[in-house]
Amino acid sequence: MQAEILSVGTELLLGEITDTNAQYISARLREIGVSVYRRETIGDNRSRLTGAFREALSRASLVIATGGLGPTGDDVTAECLAAALDLPLEFHEGAWEDMLEWFRLRGRTPATADRKQAMIIRGGIPFRNKNGTAPGQAILTDGKLACVLPGPPREMIPMFEEHLVPLIRSTFTDLVPLYIKNLKLSGIPESKVGEAIRDLMDSANPTVAPYAGRGQIRIRIAARHTDPAESRKMVDQAADEVKRRLSDYIYGEDEDTLESVVGEIMARRGLSIAVAESVTGGFLSHRLTNVPGSSRYFKMGVVAYSPAIKATCLGVPDEALRKDEAVNAETAVSMASGVRALAGAKIGVATTGFAGPTGGTENEPVGTVYVAVADEDGTEVERYVYTGSRTDIKEYGAGRALYVLWRRLMKSRRSPQGPKEGTVK
Amino acid sequence: MQAEILSVGTELLLGEITDTNAQYISARLREIGVSVYRRETIGDNRSRLTGAFREALSRASLVIATGGLGPTGDDVTAECLAAALDLPLEFHEGAWEDMLEWFRLRGRTPATADRKQAMIIRGGIPFRNKNGTAPGQAILTDGKLACVLPGPPREMIPMFEEHLVPLIRSTFTDLVPLYIKNLKLSGIPESKVGEAIRDLMDSANPTVAPYAGRGQIRIRIAARHTDPAESRKMVDQAADEVKRRLSDYIYGEDEDTLESVVGEIMARRGLSIAVAESVTGGFLSHRLTNVPGSSRYFKMGVVAYSPAIKATCLGVPDEALRKDEAVNAETAVSMASGVRALAGAKIGVATTGFAGPTGGTENEPVGTVYVAVADEDGTEVERYVYTGSRTDIKEYGAGRALYVLWRRLMKSRRSPQGPKEGTVK
Numbered sequence: 001m002q003a004e005i006l007s008v009g010t011e012l013l014l015g016e017i018t019d020t021n022a023q024y025i026s027a028r029l030r031e032i033g034v035s036v037y038r039r040e041t042i043g044d045n046r047s048r049l050t051g052a053f054r055e056a057l058s059r060a061s062l063v064i065a066t067g068g069l070g071p072t073g074d075d076v077t078a079e080c081l082a083a084a085l086d087l088p089l090e091f092h093e094g095a096w097e098d099m100l101e102w103f104r105l106r107g108r109t110p111a112t113a114d115r116k117q118a119m120i121i122r123g124g125i126p127f128r129n130k131n132g133t134a135p136g137q138a139i140l141t142d143g144k145l146a147c148v149l150p151g152p153p154r155e156m157i158p159m160f161e162e163h164l165v166p167l168i169r170s171t172f173t174d175l176v177p178l179y180i181k182n183l184k185l186s187g188i189p190e191s192k193v194g195e196a197i198r199d200l201m202d203s204a205n206p207t208v209a210p211y212a213g214r215g216q217i218r219i220r221i222a223a224r225h226t227d228p229a230e231s232r233k234m235v236d237q238a239a240d241e242v243k244r245r246l247s248d249y250i251y252g253e254d255e256d257t258l259e260s261v262v263g264e265i266m267a268r269r270g271l272s273i274a275v276a277e278s279v280t281g282g283f284l285s286h287r288l289t290n291v292p293g294s295s296r297y298f299k300m301g302v303v304a305y306s307p308a309i310k311a312t313c314l315g316v317p318d319e320a321l322r323k324d325e326a327v328n329a330e331t332a333v334s335m336a337s338g339v340r341a342l343a344g345a346k347i348g349v350a351t352t353g354f355a356g357p358t359g360g361t362e363n364e365p366v367g368t369v370y371v372a373v374a375d376e377d378g379t380e381v382e383r384y385v386y387t388g389s390r391t392d393i394k395e396y397g398a399g400r401a402l403y404v405l406w407r408r409l410m411k412s413r414r415s416p417q418g419p420k421e422g423t424v425k
Numbered sequence: 426m427q428a429e430i431l432s433v434g435t436e437l438l439l440g441e442i443t444d445t446n447a448q449y450i451s452a453r454l455r456e457i458g459v460s461v462y463r464r465e466t467i468g469d470n471r472s473r474l475t476g477a478f479r480e481a482l483s484r485a486s487l488v489i490a491t492g493g494l495g496p497t498g499d500d501v502t503a504e505c506l507a508a509a510l511d512l513p514l515e516f517h518e519g520a521w522e523d524m525l526e527w528f529r530l531r532g533r534t535p536a537t538a539d540r541k542q543a544m545i546i547r548g549g550i551p552f553r554n555k556n557g558t559a560p561g562q563a564i565l566t567d568g569k570l571a572c573v574l575p576g577p578p579r580e581m582i583p584m585f586e587e588h589l590v591p592l593i594r595s596t597f598t599d600l601v602p603l604y605i606k607n608l609k610l611s612g613i614p615e616s617k618v619g620e621a622i623r624d625l626m627d628s629a630n631p632t633v634a635p636y637a638g639r640g641q642i643r644i645r646i647a648a649r650h651t652d653p654a655e656s657r658k659m660v661d662q663a664a665d666e667v668k669r670r671l672s673d674y675i676y677g678e679d680e681d682t683l684e685s686v687v688g689e690i691m692a693r694r695g696l697s698i699a700v701a702e703s704v705t706g707g708f709l710s711h712r713l714t715n716v717p718g719s720s721r722y723f724k725m726g727v728v729a730y731s732p733a734i735k736a737t738c739l740g741v742p743d744e745a746l747r748k749d750e751a752v753n754a755e756t757a758v759s760m761a762s763g764v765r766a767l768a769g770a771k772i773g774v775a776t777t778g779f780a781g782p783t784g785g786t787e788n789e790p791v792g793t794v795y796v797a798v799a800d801e802d803g804t805e806v807e808r809y810v811y812t813g814s815r816t817d818i819k820e821y822g823a824g825r826a827l828y829v830l831w832r833r834l835m836k837s838r839r840s841p842q843g844p845k846e847g848t849v850k
Contacts, residue, residue, distance in 0.1 A: 011636055013461045015452025016645070018443065022466070027440025036438045037473065041447070041464035048462065072619045073626060074634060105792075106810055111616040113623075131813050133616075152637070154817065275728075281719075282702075282710025285728040289706030290816050292782055294730070300738070301728030303700075303710040309725045309768060343734060357717055391715055 001172055002037045003029055004060040006052055008067035008077045009151060010043040021066040021149075021156055032165060033175030033224075034062060044074040046083075053084035053146070061144050062168065067151030069134035071113040077148050078137065082121045085141060089119040095126035095135045102133055127163040131155045138167055145171050178224045179231035181239050184256050185217040185249040186403040193217055196245045206234045208242065214392075215399030216258070217249075251406050258402040259287045259294075265409045266297040266347070274343030275301045275401075276314055276335035278326070279353035279369055284398040299343040304335065314338030324361040327352050329381045332372035336381075340374050348374040351401050355393045369397035371404045377412065380404070426597055427462045428454055429481040433492035433502050434576060435468040446491045446574075446581055457590065458600030458649070459487060469499040471508075478509035478571070486569050487593065492576030494559035496538040502573050503562065507546045510566060514544040520551035520560045527558055552588040556580045563592055570596050603649050604656040606664055609681050610642040610674040611828040618642055621670045631659045633667065639817075640824030641683070642674075676831050683827040684712045684719075690834045691722040691772070699768030700726045700826075701739055701760035703751070704778035704794055709823040724768040729760065739763030749786040752777050754806045757797035761806075765799050773799040776826050780818045794822035796829045802837060805829070 005026065007019045019041060026036045037060065042052045049068075056063045068077035082089045096118035103110050110133075117134045120126050127136035127147075132155040138147035147164060149156045169175065185193065190212040194201075197219070200208040206223035221238045225231035243250055252261045266273060277284050285301030288294055302313055307326055310316040315338040320330040332352050340348025349372070356366035365385065372381040382404055386396040430451065432444045444466060451461045462485065467477045474493075481488045493502035507514045521543035528535050535558075542559045545551050552561035552572075557580040563572035572589055574581045594600065610618065615637040619626070622644070625633040631648035644667055648659035668675055677686045691698060702709050710726030713719055727738055732751055735741040740763040745755040757777045765773025774797070781791035790810065797806040807829055811821040 010634070011645070012448075013451055013464065014455050015448045015450070015461075016636075018445070018448050020443070023437075023440045023443050025440070026438055030439050036440075037468065038477075039438065039466035043462065045462075052463075070637070071616050072635065073623070102812065105790075105812055108614065111620055113619055114616055131817065154639075154813070277707075277710075281714030282707035282726050282728070285702075285707025286711050286819070289728065289730065289780075290819070292815055294706075298728075299731050300734045301707050301726070301730075303707070303714065303723075303726030303728075305714065305720050305726075306724050306768075313725070313767075342738075343731075355714075390717055394711070394715070 001034065001062070002060040003034045003062040003064070004056040005036060005039040006049075006056060006063065006065040007039065007041040008044065008049060008065055009041075010045075010074070012041050012067075013043050020153055021151065024153070024157065025064055025066070025160065028160065028165070029168075031178045031180060032168065033177045034168065034172070044068055044076055046076050046080055049076060049080040050083045053081050057084060057144060057146060061172070063144070063146045064164070065146075065148045066156055069117065069136065069148060069150045071111065071117055071133070075116075075134075078119060078121065081139075081146055081148055085121065085139065085146070087122045087139070087141075090122050091115070092118050092120035092126055095120055095128075098126075098128045098135065099133050102129070125167070127159050129155055130158050136163065138164065140171060176224055176226055177228070178222050179228065179235050180220060180222040181235050182254050183219040183221070183239060183242055183246075183250050184252045184254075184258075185219065185246060186215065186251055186258055186399065187407065188217065188246070188249040190217055193219065193246065197242055200238060200241065203238070206231075206238045208238055215396045251403075257287075257291075258399065258406055260291050262402060262406050262409060263288070263291040263294055263297060265406075267293070271347055272297050272299050272343075272345040273347045273349065273405075274299045274339045274345035276339035276348065276350040277301065277303045278305060278310070278335070278351060279355050280351045280394050280398045280401065281305070281355070283394050284349070284351060284401050287398055287402065299345045300339070302339055302342070310335065313342065315341075324364045325354075325359075327354055327361070327364045327368055327370065329370055329372070329383065332370035332381050333374065333379045336372040336374035336379060346375060347405070349401055349405055350374075351397050353393070353397060355390045355397075357390055367393055369393065369400060371397070371401045373404055373408050375408070375412070380408065426459065426487065426600075427485040428459045428487040428489065429485040430461060430464040431474075431477055431481060431488065431490040432464065432466040433469065433474060433490055434466075435470075435499070437466050437492075438468050445578055446576065449578070449582065450489055450491070450585065453585070453590070455603055457594065458602045459593065459597070469493055469501055471501050471505055474501060474505040475508045478506050482509060482569060482571060486597070488569070488571045489589070490571075490573045491581055494542065494561070494573060494575045496536065496541055496558070503544060503546065506564075506571055506573055510546065510564065510571070512547045512564070512566075515547050516540070517543050517545035517551055520545055520553075523551070523553045523560060524558050527554070550592070552584050554580055555583050561588065563589065565596060601649050601651050602653070602656075603647050604653065604660050605645065605647040606660050607679050608644040608646070608664060608667055608671075608675050609677045609679075609683075610644065610671060611640065611676055611683055611824065612832065613642065613671070613674040615642055618644065618671065618674075622667055625663060625666060628663070631663045633663055640821045640828075673832075676828075682712075682716075683824065683831055685716050687827060687831050687834060688713070688716040688719055688722060690831075692718070696772055697722050697724050697768075697770040698772045698774065698830075699724045699764045699770035701764035701773065701775040702726065702728050703730060703735070703760070703776060704780050705776045705819050705823045705826065706730070706780070708819045709774070709776060709826050712823055712827065724770045725764070727764055727767070735760065738767065740766075749789045750779075750784075752779055752786070752789045752793055752795065754795055754797070754808065757795035757806050758799065758804045761797040761799035761804060771800060772830070774826055774830055775799075776822050778818070778822060780815045780822075782815055792818055794818065794825060796822070796826045798829055798833050800833070800837070805833065
C-alpha cells in the first residue's frame with residue numbers, strides 16, 4: 001500500500017512558509033504503518049492541482065492534501081479533488097451547521113463566501129474543524145482513500161488525529177503499527193547523549209535515536225512487530241537501558257513537558273510557586289501557566305525589567321543592581337527570595353541576564369543567564385551563557401530555569417534536609 | 426519559464442528531517458525571477474526517482490534536485506538524472522581532483538566508494554563542493570537546465586549561490602525579478618479581508634493575496650515588470666488601495682510585528698507600559714519584551730493568577746473578584762489601572778479570562794478574554810470569546826491585547842482629547 005501527500009499553496013512555492021504539515025503527516029503515517037512514497041507541493045492553480053490529484057490517485061491508495069480550503073477564490077483544493085474524481089461538489093447541511101456553530105461560539109456571523117467551505121464532494125465525509133472554519137473531507141472510491149485537510153497546522157493536526165487516522169485504520173485493516181516511546185531530557189547537550197547511547201543507536205529494531213530541540217532532547221525508541229505486546233516489550237527494554245544510563249536528565253516521557261512534570265510534583269506535594277523574570281521577559285510564566293490547572297500552584301509572576309521594580313517590588317539591594325546592570329548571582333537570588341515573600345509562595349524562581357542583541361558588560365556578555373531557586377531549604381543559583389537570537393536566549397533561559405527547578409524538586413525528595421543555604425555553583 | 430524542485434531522500438518521506446532546502450531554493454528563485462511550479466519529495470529509489478526526473482523535465486525548463494549524492498549505494502540521484510536524460514555518467518578528472526584536494530586539506534584519504542561521486546553526466550558541468558565531498562552538477566540539453574545539489578544545507582546553499590545562480594542567469598537571460606510587499610493586519614477575520622479586497626485579488630499583476638496566521642493576517646502584494654521602478658509602482662499603488670479600505674487593521678509592513686510597532690510608537694512618544702496578565706499568563710509580557718530595546722518602555726509585568734495577588738498588588742475590589750471568578754470587565758479595568766499605578770507607567774494593559782480546557786462560568790465560558798487598556802485619557806475594555814487549546818487562547822488573547830493597545834495608540838494620535846472615560850464596548 002502506497003501513500004502520497006500533496007501540500008497545496010502558492011506561498012509554499014514562493015518559499016514564504018515552511019511546510020511542516022508534510023513532515024508531520026509522513027512521521028505519523030509511518031507510526032500507524034503506512035509508507036509514504038512521494039510528496040508534492042503545488043500552487044493554488046486549478047489545472048496543475050487537478051492533474052497532481054489524478055497522478056497521485058493513479059499511483060497511490062491513500063492521497064492526503066493539505067491547504068487551500070479557505071473561503072477565498074484561490075482556495076481550490078476541494079474543487080480540484082472533485083474534478084480529478086469526476087464527482088460534483090454539493091452543499092452539505094451538516095458541515096454548514098458545524099461552521100455556523102463555530103461562528104456562534106465566537107459571536108461572529110459568517111460572510112457569504114464562507115458557504116463555499118461547506119461544499120463536500122458527493123459521497124464524501126466532512127471532517128469538523130475544531131480550530132477554524134474550513135471543514136476537511138475524505139472520500140473512498142475504488143478502494144482508494146483521498147482526503148483534504150486545512151493548511152494551518154493547528155487546524156490540520158487535530159483533524160488528522162481525530163478523523164483521518166481512525167478512517168485510515170478502518171479502511172486499510174492490515175497495517176502493522178510502529179510502537180514508539182519518547183524519553184524527554186533536559187540539562188545535557190546532544191553530544192553527551194550520543195556518547196552515552198551510541199551502541200543502542202546501531203540497533204535496527206527497536207531503533208533508538210536522539211532528536212535535539214530548543215534546550216531539550218527527545219530520545220525516540222521505536223519497534224515494529226506483528227504482535228503488539230512484543231513490540232511494546234522491545235521498546236520498554238531499550239527504554240529501561242537508556243533510563244539506567246541517563247537518569248539525571250530524563251524528566252519524563254512522550255507528552256510530558258518540564259512544566260507539566262514540575263507542575264504535577266508541586267500539585268501533589270501541595271507546593272506553590274512564584275517567579276520573578278528579567279531576561280526571560282514573561283516566557284517562564286507563560287510556560288508554567290501553559291499547564292491546565294496550573295492556578296493550583298502558580299501564584300504570581302513578576303516581569304521586573306526596570307531596576308526600580310527590582311528594588312521596590314522584589315527588594316533587590318542597590319549594590320546588586322549596580323553590579324553589571326543587575327546581571328549577577330546576588331540579584332537573581334534576591335529576586336527569587338523577594339517574589340517568594342511577596343506572593344507568600346513555597347518556591348521562588350528568578351532569572352536575570354542579557355538577551356541582546358546588543359548590551360552586556362565586560363564580565364557578563366549577551367547570552368548570560370542567571371537562574372535562582374529559593375525555597376524553605378535555602379537558595380541556589382546557576383550561571384549559563386547561551387548563543388542565539390534574543391528569543392532563543394529567552395527560551396533557553398526559561399528552559400534552564402524549569403530544569404533547575406525540576407532538579408531541585410527531585411533532590412528535595414531524595415534528601416529531606418535539602419541542599420545547603422546559599423549554594424552558588 | 427517553469428521550474429521544479431526535487432527533494433531526494435527516504436529520511437524526508439519518513440518525516441525524520443524537515444526539508445528546508447526546497448523552501449530556500451523556492452525563495453531565492455522567486456527573487457531572481459524564476460517561478461517554481463511544483464516541488465516533489467522522492468525516496469532513494471531508482472525507478473521512482475528516474476520517473477520523477479522525466480516528468481519534471483517534460484514540464485519545466487529548470488529542474489533542481491537536492492540530496493542523494495553521497496558515496497553509499499542508496500545515493501542514486503546523479504545516476505537517475507542521467508537515466509532520465511538517456512546520457513551516460515563518466516568519471517570526471519577535474520571533479521575527482523577537487524575531491525582529492527578536499528581530502529588532502531583535512532589530512533584524510535578517500536575511500537574507493539568516493540570515486541563514484543566524481544561521476545558526471547556526459548556534457549555536464551561539475552560544481553565544486555566547498556563544505557563536503559560530493560560535487561554537484563548541471564547539464565543543459567534542449568534548452569533545459571537540470572542540476573543536482575547535495576542535501577546538507579551547508580553544502581547546498583553555497584553551491585547554489587556560487588555556481589547555480591550565475592548559470593541560471595546566463596542560461597535564461599530574460600528573467601524579471603518579482604517585487605513584493607506584505608501588509609500586516611490584526612483585529613479582523615480573514616473572511617472580512619477577503620470581502621474587502623476580492624476585486625483586487627482577481628488581478629494577475631500585481632497579485633494580491635491574504636494569508637491568515639495566529640490572530641493576524643498578511644496581505645501579500647507582488648508585481649513583475651521588466652522595469653524595476655514600474656514593478657515597485659504597481660505594488661505601491663495596490664498597497665495604497667488596500668490601505669485605503671482596511672486602514673483600521675493594517676498595523677505595519679513586511680517584518681513589522683504588533684509588538685515592534687507599538688514599541689516603536691511608545692519609544693518615539695516617550696511612553697512607558699506595564700501589563701497585568703491573568704488569562705494570558707505571561708505571554709503578553711513575552712511578546713512585548715521580544716522587541717530589542719523594549720526595556721526603554723516596558724517597565725513591568727505582573728502575572729496575577731490568584732485572587733489574593735489581584736487584590737493586594739493590583740487593587741482589584743472584592744466584588745469584582747467574586748463575580749464570575751474575576752473574569753469580568755471591572756476586574757480587567759482595575760488590573761490595568763492598578764498595574765499602571767504600581768509601575769508608575771503611562772499605559773497599563775490587562776487581560777483576564779478563562780483559558781481552559783475546563784472551568785468557566787455560566788456567563789463567561791472557556792475562551793472568554795477581557796482586555797483593558799488604561800492611560801491618562803481613561804480606560805477601555807473589550808470582551809472576546811476564542812476557541813482552541815489553552816495555549817491558543819493565551820496567544821489569541823495576547824494578540825488581541827496588542828491590537829487593542831495599537832488601536833488606542835493610533836486613536837490618541839488622531840484625537841488629542843482621547844476617548845471617554847470608562848468606555849465599555
